[in-house]
Amino acid sequence: MKQEHLEQLENVIEAVKSRQIENVFFIACGGSMASLSLGDYFFTKETDVPSFVYTSNEFIHRDPKSLGQNSLVILRSHSGTTPETVKAASFARQKGALTVAISMETDSPLCQSSEYIIHYNYKDGSDAIDGETGMFYSLIFQLLNVFAPNEKFARVVEKLALLEDLYTKNREKFAEVADTFGKKNKRENIIYTMASGAYIHQAYSFTSCLLMEMLWIHSNAIHSGEYFHGPFEVTDYDVPFLLILGEGPSRPLDERALSFAKKFSEKVEVVDVETLIYEGVDEDLKEYFGPAIIGVVLRLYADALAEHTGHPLSVRRYMWKMDY
Amino acid sequence: MKQEHLEQLENVIEAVKSRQIENVFFIACGGSMASLSLGDYFFTKETDVPSFVYTSNEFIHRDPKSLGQNSLVILRSHSGTTPETVKAASFARQKGALTVAISMETDSPLCQSSEYIIHYNYKDGSDAIDGETGMFYSLIFQLLNVFAPNEKFARVVEKLALLEDLYTKNREKFAEVADTFGKKNKRENIIYTMASGAYIHQAYSFTSCLLMEMLWIHSNAIHSGEYFHGPFEVTDYDVPFLLILGEGPSRPLDERALSFAKKFSEKVEVVDVETLIYEGVDEDLKEYFGPAIIGVVLRLYADALAEHTGHPLSVRRYMWKMDY
Numbered sequence: 001m002k003q004e005h006l007e008q009l010e011n012v013i014e015a016v017k018s019r020q021i022e023n024v025f026f027i028a029c030g031g032s033m034a035s036l037s038l039g040d041y042f043f044t045k046e047t048d049v050p051s052f053v054y055t056s057n058e059f060i061h062r063d064p065k066s067l068g069q070n071s072l073v074i075l076r077s078h079s080g081t082t083p084e085t086v087k088a089a090s091f092a093r094q095k096g097a098l099t100v101a102i103s104m105e106t107d108s109p110l111c112q113s114s115e116y117i118i119h120y121n122y123k124d125g126s127d128a129i130d131g132e133t134g135m136f137y138s139l140i141f142q143l144l145n146v147f148a149p150n151e152k153f154a155r156v157v158e159k160l161a162l163l164e165d166l167y168t169k170n171r172e173k174f175a176e177v178a179d180t181f182g183k184k185n186k187r188e189n190i191i192y193t194m195a196s197g198a199y200i201h202q203a204y205s206f207t208s209c210l211l212m213e214m215l216w217i218h219s220n221a222i223h224s225g226e227y228f229h230g231p232f233e234v235t236d237y238d239v240p241f242l243l244i245l246g247e248g249p250s251r252p253l254d255e256r257a258l259s260f261a262k263k264f265s266e267k268v269e270v271v272d273v274e275t276l277i278y279e280g281v282d283e284d285l286k287e288y289f290g291p292a293i294i295g296v297v298l299r300l301y302a303d304a305l306a307e308h309t310g311h312p313l314s315v316r317r318y319m320w321k322m323d324y
Numbered sequence: 325m326k327q328e329h330l331e332q333l334e335n336v337i338e339a340v341k342s343r344q345i346e347n348v349f350f351i352a353c354g355g356s357m358a359s360l361s362l363g364d365y366f367f368t369k370e371t372d373v374p375s376f377v378y379t380s381n382e383f384i385h386r387d388p389k390s391l392g393q394n395s396l397v398i399l400r401s402h403s404g405t406t407p408e409t410v411k412a413a414s415f416a417r418q419k420g421a422l423t424v425a426i427s428m429e430t431d432s433p434l435c436q437s438s439e440y441i442i443h444y445n446y447k448d449g450s451d452a453i454d455g456e457t458g459m460f461y462s463l464i465f466q467l468l469n470v471f472a473p474n475e476k477f478a479r480v481v482e483k484l485a486l487l488e489d490l491y492t493k494n495r496e497k498f499a500e501v502a503d504t505f506g507k508k509n510k511r512e513n514i515i516y517t518m519a520s521g522a523y524i525h526q527a528y529s530f531t532s533c534l535l536m537e538m539l540w541i542h543s544n545a546i547h548s549g550e551y552f553h554g555p556f557e558v559t560d561y562d563v564p565f566l567l568i569l570g571e572g573p574s575r576p577l578d579e580r581a582l583s584f585a586k587k588f589s590e591k592v593e594v595v596d597v598e599t600l601i602y603e604g605v606d607e608d609l610k611e612y613f614g615p616a617i618i619g620v621v622l623r624l625y626a627d628a629l630a631e632h633t634g635h636p637l638s639v640r641r642y643m644w645k646m647d648y
Contacts, residue, residue, distance in 0.1 A: 023374065030553025041386075048390040050347065050374030057549035058520060061574040062365070065472070066372040084549065148389070190514065190542055196382060207544070208554030216558055218514055220531075220544035225381035225408065229354025230532035232642055234540055250385040260648050318556055324584050 001129050001138070005119065009135075012100050012116045013142050019098055021147075022070035024051040027059050027088045030213075032076040032102075034205035035132070038291050039074065039140045041198050047148040056084035060091050069096035074139075076101070078122070078132075080108020089113040102136060128163035133292050141288070156288050162280045166289070167296045169277045174297045181269050182304025185240055188267075190218040192234075194243040194257055196225055197250030198291045199273065202298060206242070210302040214313040217305070224250070224257035232260060240267035242301065244294065247273040248287035271297060325453050325462070329443065333459075336424050336440045337466050343422055345471075346394035348375040351383050351412045354537075356400040356426075358529035359456070362615050363398065363464045365522050371472040380408035384415050393420035398463075400425070402446070402456075404432020413437040426460060452487035457616050465612070480612050486604045490613070491620045493601045498621045505593050506628025509564055512591075514542040516558075518567040518581055520549055521574030522615045523597065526622060530566070534626040538637040541629070548574070548581035556584060564591035566625065571597040571614035595621060 024043055026036035033055055043051035052064065056075075067073075073092040077085045080103035090113050092099050101114035104122040111117045120135040128134050137160055145153040185191060191211055195203035203221035211219040222231045224243075235241075241261050245254045251274075261268045273290040276297065281289045306313045318324065348367055350360035357379055367375035376388065380399075391397075397416040401409045404427035414437050416423050425438035428446040435441045444459040452458050461484055469477040509515060515535055519527035527545040535543040546555045548567070559565075565585050569578045575598075585592045597614040600621065605613045630637045642648065 030550060033550075033553075044376070044388045044390070045386055046389060050376075050390065052368070052374075055547055055549045055553075057577050058547065058574060061521065061577065062369055063573070064368045065370060066368070066374065082553075197385060208550065213554035213557040216560075218542060218544075218558055220542070223379055223382065225379045226354060226357075226532065228648060229357075229379075229406075230537035232648070233537040233640060234542055235642070249387070250382060253381050253385065256648075260642075264642070316557060318559070318584075318588070324552060324556075324580075 001134070005130055005135060008116070008118050009138055009142060012118065012139065013146060015098055015116060016072060016143065016146055020070050021049070021072045021098070023066055023072070024049055025059065025064070025067065025071060025073045025092070025097070026051065026053045027056050027073055027092070028076040028085055029056050029082050031205045031209040032078060032082070032085070034201040034208070035136060036074060036076050037201035038198060039136070041201070042140060042144060042288075043147075046144055046150070049147050056082065056088040059088050060084075067092065067095050067097060071095070071097040072100070073097045074100045074102065075110060075114060077103055077108070077110045079103070080105040080110035082110065086110050086113050102139070104132070128167055129160055133295065134160055134163055137292055152284065155282065156285055159281055159285060159289070163292065166277060166279065166281075166293050169279065170293055170297050171300065173277055174300050178297070178300035178304045179307070181301050182306075182308040185267070185269075185305060186308035188217065188240050191240045191242055192220055192222055194222045194224050194227060194241055194254070194261070195246060196223055196253040197246050197248055198287070199244040199246040199294065202291065202294055203244055206298050206302070210298070210313070213319065214302065214315070215305055215309065215311055224253040227257045228260070235261055235264045237264065237266050239265050240269070241265060242269045242271065245270050245272040245274070247290035271301070325458070329454055329459060332440070332442050333462055333466060336442065336463065337470060339422055339440060340396060340467065340470055344394050345373070345396045345422065347390055347396070348373055349383065349388070349391065349395060349397045349416070349421070350375065350377045351380050351397060351416070352400040352409055353380050353406055355529045355533040356402060356406070356409070358525040358532070359460060360398060360400050361525035361528075362522060363460070365525075366464060366468060366612075367471075370468055370474070373471050380406065380412040383412050384408075391416065391419050391421060395419070395421040396424070397421045398424045398426065399434060399438060401427055401432070401434045403427070404429040404434035406434065410434050410437050426463070428456070452491055453484055457619065458484055458487055461616055476608065479606065480609055483605055483609060483613070487616065490601060490603065490605075490617050493603065494617055494621050495624065497601055498624050502621075502624035502628045503631070505625050506630075506632040509591070509593075509629060510632035512541065512564050515564045515566055516544055516546055518546045518548050518551060518565055518578070518585070519570060520547055520577040521570050521572055522611070523568040523570040523618065526615065526618055527568055530622050530626070534622070534637070537643065538626065538639070539629055539633065539635055548577040551581045552584070559585055559588045561588065561590050563589050564593070565589060566593045566595065568618065569594050569596040569598070572611035595625070
């Protein structure tokens with residue numbers, strides 16, 4: 001990891017240690033919020049520090065009463081320009097909270113509005129450890145190690161050096177199956193996603209940013225547990241589902257949803273997190289690495305839809321093209 | 325309110341006061357979870373007691389570390405038989421948490437598995453104060469008054485006596501516009517819902533239970549703030565949206581989403597919470613009563629879709645018909 005990145009992480013950890021942090025807020029919009037949600041997942045599971053996720057505007061308007069001097073607020077925006085998130089940073093600072101911005105642009109409004117910065121590299125050819133997942137995971141697992149010290153978390157941080165290699169190998173492994181998915185689904189105008197646990201936010205991200213935003217395909221990210229309490233009634237032989245079969249404690253929920261969906265739909269695609277390549281990752285760390293790797297695999301599925309529909313992922317009709 | 329219901333509420337409040345409650349968990353599935361979410365909304369907004377919502381199975385499998393003897397766990401199931409929620413009650417009790425079950429059936433497994441019971445009447449002709457919203461609101465606002473004492477909350481509880489009358493009047497007011505919605509949308513196979521703040525879970529409920537479960541119409545409950553961070557790209561002249569224009573702090577988010585959606589879709593339906601009849605409700609209590617009334621209004625929109633599609637809301641193809 002780059003020296004500058006190491007120092008940024010160290011600064012945040014020192015700041016957190018020097019304050020009496022009583023709760024953590026993860027604040028962002030869209031895909032950035034989905035990424036941060038993983039932090040919330042592991043915080044609720046591994047520590048007794050209350051943690052919350054809000055889309056930036058909801059955070060400001062709801063004005064949670066527990067937000068204050070003892071709060072750690074982690075904000076994220078790829079460009080660092082998302083207006084709602086920039087406002088949320090100022091809002092949190094006014095309340096006295098410790099603010100940390102995650103972005104690829106350190107001179108962005110978000111980073112300028114926040115006390116601490118975690119920068120990540122983006123598509124500049126550098127190692128994944130310095131990229132968005134490498135940096136975010138480093139931050140989260142170092143924080144977990146502060147709030148609920150466990151040698152496992154230190155090992156996760158250490159093993160993040162494997163990310164680049166794991167990305168490459170998993171991209172290779174899933175290229176063909178993803179391409180077939182794109183071919184089979186190129187005429188679909190709706191594709192549901194499904195997941196639970198550490199993966200529900202991956203489904204959310206795939207639904208909101210890849211299917212709806214980039215491909216204009218209707219979608220909804222259904223929680224595998226919630227599927228049976230309403231949504232499953234839309235299942236039919238011709239209704240497509242992309243199900244993330246997770247690694248970790250909530251896998252049984254996904255298995256149950258999969259088994260049902262496959263009975264009544266002929267269009268169920270499964271991305272099984274257990275079949276990812278985890279080369280070099282200790283067995284007991286797999287549940288932390290699955291969510292770190294799955295994103296690059298899911299991206300292949302979106303790439304394949306783009307390829308087969310002739311609708312590049314870069315196309316927008318509204319975003320960045322007008323005021324809204 | 326019936327004597328037995330008053331006593332149930334009193335028992336819960338006494339139990340809560342006698343324990344050192346440090347966090348609150350709202351646990352249920354589907355529509356019941358959506359209803360409980362309102363409790364979480366007001367807890368995060370009005371108190372500094374950390375509160376969380378989980379679908380029952382996710383709760384058990386995630387096993388939040390902060391769940392313990394100082395937790396209040398509120399569970400809800402209409403019939404009291406939802407297996408995941410029954411298990412969640414046992415799980416929470418094993419952890420030493422204070423458990424409260426909300427259900428229409430006091431001899432149900434859920435009520436038998438929980439320490440305290442809040443019963444509600446259902447379609448038996450009794451006053452709304454003893455029904456699901458009357459009882460749940462009584463519980464929530466009495467609890468808020470324990471954790472963050474405020475005369476406003478006592479006034480909400482008092483004014484819940486108005487519910488029955490408000491239901492009747494609002495049903496009358498919205499009958500025609502809902503019918504027109506049903507007629508206009510009877511050929512749609514996808515209808516998005518949109519909302520924020522105290523209403524996002526109403527949208528979730530309408531999407532999951534009414535559109536997807538009961539009407540087999542594809543849907544997704546989009547947060548008005550999140551709309552601009554992906555989902556809005558599916559907006560087109562022929563894509564229908566049902567937007568709840570909320571009452572309360574996050575209304576500006578809904579207004580922004582509405583203004584955009586209307587520019588590019590010819591099929592935007594608005595249910596404006598400010599136009600509900602609030603007769604007898606103090607001005608400063610409207611934000612608490614809006615979410616209590618909107619449910620019966622939204623139901624009319626689903627009834628109208630059922631009427632015009634000839635697909636009764638009672639029809640299922642999987643639910644209750646097979647093991648899953």
